[in-house]
Amino acid sequence: MKRFKGLLLVLSALLVLSLGTVVFAQEKGKIEIFSWWTAGGEAEGLQALFDIYSKLYPDVEIINATVAGGAGANAKAVLKTRMLGGDPPDTFQVHAGKELIDTWVKTGFMEPLTELFQSEGWIDVMPSGILDIVSYEGDYWSVPVNIHRANVLWYNKQIFADNGLTAPQTFDEFFEIADKLQGQGIIPFVIGTKDGWEAGHIFETVLIAKLGAEGYNGLWTGATKWSDPKVTEALETFKKIMTYINPDHSAFTWDEAYEYIIDGKGAMSIMGDWVAGYFFSKEYTDFGWAPVPETAGVFDALSDSFGLPKGCQNRDNVINFLKVLGSKEGQEAFNLKKGSIPARTDINKDLFGDYQKSVMADWEKDVIVPSVMHGAAAAEGWVTEYKDVIALFVARPDVEVTQKALVQVAERAGIPQQ
């Protein structure tokens, strides 16, 4: 009887404690979350995160501060003025890698999150490939919410089936297919260049194809020179791809141009796997995918992450939001909509579609390289100038001039080219 009483006491104490924690979890106030997720699948992914957060902290008002524009073209400008003006949003989307480290961490705008990584056990469930690019001087600085693959060739399955085609493994095969489709009045390669970065994205995957993972990584450290004949080869290949594109490309952003693929008027394109999320949101499922020709076995990666800026208004609410971001539930809900894969490896893979399952398998076995156009490989200044050079190349395809310009851009970024 005495023991029973003791047990009862312990139980009731536990009950009171648990009630207590429920009460403590009732945070109040606001949280402002800054991102550039406004299009189809990505906006839905963000909403899924908000839903989880609101369930846990119903009294916290979420301010969804989004600025439209792919790859954060406009959002980053708005963010910069706010950060420099001493009015940081509570938390903001930032590409893991150089964009996070060089722009915000080295300059002292962020708070380290190492304690959070330890207490939430993220160090054990996220692969080192991703932990490496969010760390600097032994601390972790942002919570990665997803992994995207940039080197994916998308194609309209129906068109390929009608013509008895299979996804090209090499660029020679790619051009054969393109010739064949062009003869039938189908746009072989769809691209929208309105935002200016799309061509730079495609060229980065061609660089990987021609230089290999190691050679490509060397471009950003100085081990590979931009004057390398393989870079010339990549430019030549890219130039040839650009002869198969829709002529109205400069009127469209990438997603507007992809209507051609959905409508069966365009056959192929190269873009990151946010395309999968876009296709889902358009209820288009008849798409095929493959690694960009000659890049099988290489995973061109980028990651969206959120950090904790110094001096934000609602620090506690942000920490709670970051916990949701890094949680199993949060990562699953977000990535199911967004079309990317979770940064955690211990999630339930069965929830995901075929496309994401194949990416998860590749993520575990492929060689991982950082994407340049999406902020992982190089500092923002270099990325901007690289983007401009390639955008100009689309209209003025002069290989020699462009390669010289790429050499100069690398030199200005502090990577000697001699």
Added chain:
Amino acid sequence: MKKTREEKILTFLFILPSVILIAVFVYGFIAWTGWVSLTNWKDVIPDFTFVGFKNYIDLFNNLRFQISFKNILVFTALFLVASIAIGLLLAILLDRKVRFENVFRSIYLFPMAISFIVTGVVWRWMLNPGTTITGSLGINMLLDKIGLGFLKSGWYTDPNVGIKAVVIPAVWQMSGYVVAMYLAGIRGIPQELSEAAQVDGASNWQVYRYIILPLLQPITLGAVIILTHISLKIFDLVVAMTGAGAGFSCDVPALFMYDTTFRGNFFAQGAAIATILLIFVAILIIPYLWSGLRGGN
């Protein structure tokens, strides 16, 4: 009438707040931008090492800046000539005592009430040339339908047209304003002058050529100044309609400034572009202000 000392102090006190605000927020920031353009600031953290005119020299060697600078000159020239020619023509026609003049006046002036962003989006669709697959779209489709297919163009998607296609909506939007200016000018010319000329046997053409047009000169000058400073600073229309365009064929310095400053973190370079734009606007405005001040005295 002489002001008393007290009145003078009071007047001074009344204008003092605006003087201070303008001194700080206009001239102070202009000076600050000028100073930044001479520094080595190319990261989110300022670096105020003095580098002289290095940013300007780099800028004029920068291919994108060369293109955008040439674009803005082409844009300004075409925009000015077209707006003023159309504006003047419509003003003269309206002055011929047409029926429903006020209706026409409102129609011409109305585009000015729309923001450049809206204009840009609408004209992006109208000037989308379409492809071999979609067939002609927008204006091209219209040209096809009325049998003027040979006038079809790739518009802003064609690197050879580029910024010239942006002139069309700009003129559409601003020429109504020029109409209003000229119409006011024409109505302000005393009727007796043209009547006297007609009594002397001048034809309609001669009345316009030798009496009205010369007297409209101050209006033309005003229109040139206003249109040019809008044109040199143009940003929103280009952003909404084309972006930098194929091979930067639609790029303008203001857009490049935004890109290099806020995406590339090249703050000093951005400040240099701003300063160059300011100098060009000043070259136009200062003689105008000066002549205005002298005229006032």
